[in-house]
Amino acid sequence: MIAVSGLTKSYSGNKAVDDISFRVSEGENLVLLGTSGCGKTTTLKMINRLISPDAGVVTIDGADVSEGKPEELRRKIGYVMQNIGLFPHFTIAENIAVVPKLLHWDADKTLKRTLELIEKFQLPQSCLKLYPQELSGGQQQRVGLTRALITDPAILLMDEPFGALDNVTRSGIQAEFKALEEFKRKTIVMVTHDVQEAFELADRICLMDRGKIIQIGTPKELLYKPANDFVIKFLDSQRLVLEFKTTTISDLWNLLPDSLSKLNTDKFDSHLSVWEVMELFSSASSSQENVILNHITYEELTVAFHKYQKREKR
Amino acid sequence: MNPQQQNVWGFMYEQSDKLLAQTGQHLGLTFISLLLAIAIGLPLGILIARKAKLAGSVLGIAGVLQTIPSIALLGFMIPLLGIGAKPAIVALLIYALLPIIRNTYTGIQGIDRHVIEAARALGMSKQQILLRIELPLAMPVLLAGIRTATVINVGVATLASYIAAGGLGEFIFGGISLNNTNMILAGAIPAAALAVILDFLLSRLQKLDVKKMLKFLYLFPVAIVAMGVFYLIPQSSGTKLKAGFTPEFMGRQDGDLGLKSIYGLKIHTTVISDAVMYKAAYEGEIDVISGYSTDGRLKAFDLRILDDDKGIFPPYYAAPIVRESSLIKFPGLEDALNLLSGKITDSIMTELNYRTDQLKQSPELVAKEFLKAKGLYKAPRGGNAGSVRIGSKIFGEQYILAEMYRMLIEGNTSYSVATKTGLGGTKICFDALTNDQIDFYPEYTGTGLLVLLQPDPKIVNLITKDKGKTYNYVKTAFHNQFKIKWLKPIGFNNSYALMMRRKQSESLNVTSITKLKNYLDQH
Numbered sequence: 001m002i003a004v005s006g007l008t009k010s011y012s013g014n015k016a017v018d019d020i021s022f023r024v025s026e027g028e029n030l031v032l033l034g035t036s037g038c039g040k041t042t043t044l045k046m047i048n049r050l051i052s053p054d055a056g057v058v059t060i061d062g063a064d065v066s067e068g069k070p071e072e073l074r075r076k077i078g079y080v081m082q083n084i085g086l087f088p089h090f091t092i093a094e095n096i097a098v099v100p101k102l103l104h105w106d107a108d109k110t111l112k113r114t115l116e117l118i119e120k121f122q123l124p125q126s127c128l129k130l131y132p133q134e135l136s137g138g139q140q141q142r143v144g145l146t147r148a149l150i151t152d153p154a155i156l157l158m159d160e161p162f163g164a165l166d167n168v169t170r171s172g173i174q175a176e177f178k179a180l181e182e183f184k185r186k187t188i189v190m191v192t193h194d195v196q197e198a199f200e201l202a203d204r205i206c207l208m209d210r211g212k213i214i215q216i217g218t219p220k221e222l223l224y225k226p227a228n229d230f231v232i233k234f235l236d237s238q239r240l241v242l243e244f245k246t247t248t249i250s251d252l253w254n255l256l257p258d259s260l261s262k263l264n265t266d267k268f269d270s271h272l273s274v275w276e277v278m279e280l281f282s283s284a285s286s287s288q289e290n291v292i293l294n295h296i297t298y299e300e301l302t303v304a305f306h307k308y309q310k311r312e313k314r
Numbered sequence: 315m316n317p318q319q320q321n322v323w324g325f326m327y328e329q330s331d332k333l334l335a336q337t338g339q340h341l342g343l344t345f346i347s348l349l350l351a352i353a354i355g356l357p358l359g360i361l362i363a364r365k366a367k368l369a370g371s372v373l374g375i376a377g378v379l380q381t382i383p384s385i386a387l388l389g390f391m392i393p394l395l396g397i398g399a400k401p402a403i404v405a406l407l408i409y410a411l412l413p414i415i416r417n418t419y420t421g422i423q424g425i426d427r428h429v430i431e432a433a434r435a436l437g438m439s440k441q442q443i444l445l446r447i448e449l450p451l452a453m454p455v456l457l458a459g460i461r462t463a464t465v466i467n468v469g470v471a472t473l474a475s476y477i478a479a480g481g482l483g484e485f486i487f488g489g490i491s492l493n494n495t496n497m498i499l500a501g502a503i504p505a506a507a508l509a510v511i512l513d514f515l516l517s518r519l520q521k522l523d524v525k526k527m528l529k530f531l532y533l534f535p536v537a538i539v540a541m542g543v544f545y546l547i548p549q550s551s552g553t554k555l556k557a558g559f560t561p562e563f564m565g566r567q568d569g570d571l572g573l574k575s576i577y578g579l580k581i582h583t584t585v586i587s588d589a590v591m592y593k594a595a596y597e598g599e600i601d602v603i604s605g606y607s608t609d610g611r612l613k614a615f616d617l618r619i620l621d622d623d624k625g626i627f628p629p630y631y632a633a634p635i636v637r638e639s640s641l642i643k644f645p646g647l648e649d650a651l652n653l654l655s656g657k658i659t660d661s662i663m664t665e666l667n668y669r670t671d672q673l674k675q676s677p678e679l680v681a682k683e684f685l686k687a688k689g690l691y692k693a694p695r696g697g698n699a700g701s702v703r704i705g706s707k708i709f710g711e712q713y714i715l716a717e718m719y720r721m722l723i724e725g726n727t728s729y730s731v732a733t734k735t736g737l738g739g740t741k742i743c744f745d746a747l748t749n750d751q752i753d754f755y756p757e758y759t760g761t762g763l764l765v766l767l768q769p770d771p772k773i774v775n776l777i778t779k780d781k782g783k784t785y786n787y788v789k790t791a792f793h794n795q796f797k798i799k800w801l802k803p804i805g806f807n808n809s810y811a812l813m814m815r816r817k818q819s820e821s822l823n824v825t826s827i828t829k830l831k832n833y834l835d836q837h
Contacts, residue, residue, distance in 0.1 A: 071439045102442075
């Protein structure tokens with residue numbers, strides 16, 4: 001568990017991070033969201049002491065991170081960055097093996113774990129002998145993720161991990177990453193300015209502006225219980241999509257026609273979002289096999305969603 | 315003009331022992347100073363890459379040091395470190411410093427900062443980042459700096475012979491003073507070859523795979539130290555007294571060669587420029603020097619001339635030598651120049667030299683006061699009937715004479731004067747004269763005979779005992795061979811002489827060259 005309290009950092013008089021406190025529990029994925037310059041990256045870097053705070057305390061499992069050597073702290077925490085930061089003079093295998101080497105792993109163990117991970121990220125084994133500049137941007141970021149996960153750290157810090165990628169590559173890697181068993185297990189703090197990405201990957205979102213936390217809560221709380229106008233405005237442009245994406249069939253369960261409620265929930269995935277069901281409708285003809293589509297109509301779905309919306313916004 | 319014409323390869327073959335030793339010294343100087351420059355420059359470059367505030371001032375200082383002319387820098391070193399290897403290495407080190415510091419700095423600065431941040435974030439310590447990330451990535455730029463420094467050092471190291479540090483400069487500058495092209499090339503060709511070869515080797519090193527280079531990184535200092543050791547080998551000294559001779563003296567029959575063959579003198583000898591020789595003798599760095607008998611520093615440093623009891627040093631009576639075509643072109647020039655004839659004796663010349671060399675009076679002032687005292691000075695007529703070009707060699711006496719001649723020409727004729735003073739040596743002066751780049755310069759009978767004419771040794775033996783015969787011989791020969799006229803001698807005899815500190819000479823009872831030889835044989 002990560003606990004941050006009273007974290008403050010100023011640069012030449014301007015407070016980049018102003019008295020911030022939050023907790024991230026075991027296995028949780030907290031996304032720090034905000035426009036550039038809001039202090040989210042600075043906050044992230046103070047967790048593994050890449051930046052030292054002016055005031056405030058960060059503890060990991062109760063232990064103050066400022067005690068002990070920063071290098072040793074960082075070796076225990078996975079780190080992924082927007083610019084990937086692969087070492088150009090190291091091969092891919094050597095890039096991945098940086099932290100194991102620092103921790104004095106033996107070569108066999110490192111190799112075994114490397115092969116296991118690159119398979120998950122769909123990287124060919126032949127790339128291990130190559131140098132970073134010989135790989136595509138997407139492959140490089142996969143190597144970056146592999147490097148961060150190689151020692152299976154309990155905590156993962158991610159600074160705009162998909163920010164440098166084009167849209168198609170990004171959603172691909174995002175999906176892969178989300179499906180990863182590692183992703184589900186780890187305590188993750190991720191920084192992004194991309195609202196969609198935040199809603200996709202976050203258990204909770206910490207929305208920041210000018211060094212302060214504006215609201216911290218689940219995606220639904222941000223949508224339906226905004227703390228103030230800033231939150232409303234921040235999400236407004238993408239509100240509908242976000243709402244479709246965060247609302248699941250199980251949320252609508254009681255609002256849907258009885259025909260569906262008689263169905264055994266085992267027969268379909270009630271965690272499907274409204275967005276995903278609508279996508280199924282739009283690719284309609286071929287999807288007769290999907291159980292949901294046989295029991296509700298598009299209209300019934302939208303009606304149920306509108307009812308839900310009204311109820312939640314009260 | 316020389317019957318036994320020899321080509322440069324023949325010379326190099328004949329002198330291969332010396333050549334090898336000089337090349338060794340040259341490499342040694344280059345690499346020792348390079349190693350020290352890396353040892354200082356690399357950490358300094360790393361430091362300023364870390365602390366950006368220091369970068370400007372450190373690079374600024376290194377840049378200023380770089381712009382000091384190399385001869386001047388060597389000159390500065392002498393009061394601090396004396397002569398020999400030490401000041402030469404320090405001077406070379408200073409030249410090597412800027413490219414190494416600057417390239418280390420830019421090499422590290424040029425690394426993508428995200429790479430450094432990634433290294434920190436993964437948990438590398440500062441030292442690990444430096445050794446595994448920064449230095450390997452900066453290596454190509456850094457090596458380019460070392461390459462530049464190496465080439466600079468090979469070049470500048472030729473000047474080290476001026477301060478008795480050896481190297482290929484001994485041949486180069488010896489050759490220039492002795493009018494011996496083979497000797498110049500025997501120094502210049504290997505020096506150029508060294509620069510090209512080292513540059514090539516380092517360029518290969520630069521192109522190597524970064525990985526392999528890491529291993530080279532450790533081999534590199536070892537190689538440099540090994541090269542540096544070259545220098546230390548020929549440094550073993552022999553006898554008790556040390557001699558410092560100019561490169562010119564080293565190669566002359568009426569110099570070191572004559573001392574060996576006629577006196578049988580065996581003394582541990584270093585090559586040194588006459589600019590620093592007297593001071594070095596005064597300070598006891600060396601004991602016996604090959605000075606000039608009218609040099610002002612003789613007086614300033616209280617040195618004593620050793621008696622040339624076997625007469626190996628021929629007379630060196632000074633006289634202007636003029637292109638005969640110039641005498642036709644400038645009627646009246648000869649009369650103006652001859653005004654000075656017979657006016658300056660040995661002791662007067664020593665006194666005049668003392669005033670410029672030691673009292674730091676300008677040659678112009680010294681010349682003017684002397685002419686006034688002798689009643690020869692006339693205000694310039696400001697004529698423009700043509701411009702007479704005066705040359706002079708690069709030592710004080712020649713500057714004074716050039717000034718006197720300028721005033722005499724300007725005061726007594728309608729010609730204007732252009733001076734080309736400080737020409738590097740006899741060869742350069744004489745070539746300028748024969749190629750019609752100057753009209754005249756003051757030359758010495760001995761030099762004319764032994765350096766420029768180089769007659770059969772039998773003739774030399776026959777005539778050098780007598781100043782009149784020598785003068786007449788060169789006068790006739792120059793007229794026949796070069797169409798150059800020796801005007802009337804100025805009066806003084808500035809011959810070579812061996813000198814010692816007066817006190818040492820008295821305490822050892824060494825007052826002549828024979829006594830010096832006997833002393834050395836007994837000790």
